[in-house]
Amino acid sequence: AQTVTQSQPEMSVQEAETVTLSCTYDTSESDYYLFWYKQPPSRQMILVIRQEAYKQQNATENRFSVNFQKAAKSFSLKISDSQLGDAAMYFCALLGRSGGSNYKLTFGKGTLLTVNP
Amino acid sequence: GAVVSQHPSRVICKSGTSVKIECRSLDFQATTMFWYRQFPKQSLMLMATSNEGSKATYEQGVEKDKFLINHASLTLSTLTVTSAHPEDSSFYICSVAQGGPYGYTFGSGTRLTVV
Secondary structure, eight states, X not given: OOEEEOOOSEEEEETTXXXXXXXXEEXXXXXXXXXXXXXXXXXXXXXXXXXXXXXXXXXEETTEEEEEETXXXXXXXXXXXXXXXXXXXXXXXXXXXXXXXXXXXXXXXOEEEEEEO | OOOEEEEOSEEEEOTTOOEEEEEEESSSXXXXXXXXXXXXXXXXXXXXXXXXXXXXXXXXXXXXXXXXXXXXXXXXXXXXXXXXXXXXXXXXEEEEEOOGGGOEEEOOOEEEEEO
């Protein structure tokens, strides 16, 4: 089985500051992918960033970057220069085969990010 | 990524009736689609995997007879909540899998309220 743990139910950050959201995971597979999704109040799931497990280089998308520590099974998200529009629920997710033949996407419980003006 | 359209966005129905939710992949031939359920302030829970031309695969604890899934074409999957009851009220989200690093693209969700 694969699991994803987000230990921070809520986080807050001042506008223009940097915040890091934590995520740890567990899987017995060697082939998997990691994602951070954002869910604003509209509840539309939006892909923020993705990381292939076989890549050592940390993914970066503009103000968003990850710290992928494969041995520690850690996948944190750093948001730089936080903006009011970044306020949302953030879900860490793992895409893996979970022992079966089909890929399965497993989500963490989410971290609610508040951005203070 | 794929463009996914989900309809309706909101529906209110009476207890005992059935409700159908549609999920369309507009620009990608999706052999596999997924249906999730999300309770307020909680994470997404996978309900079932919809496979084009074959039976859906349901997660443990999900009632197959209550949540009927049909994936008749590469662009359309439907979820029918049969004999709905207030406890079925929730937010339902579909997604399309493009595989590998592309992950999933999600529909905009359907808020179901059973009264």
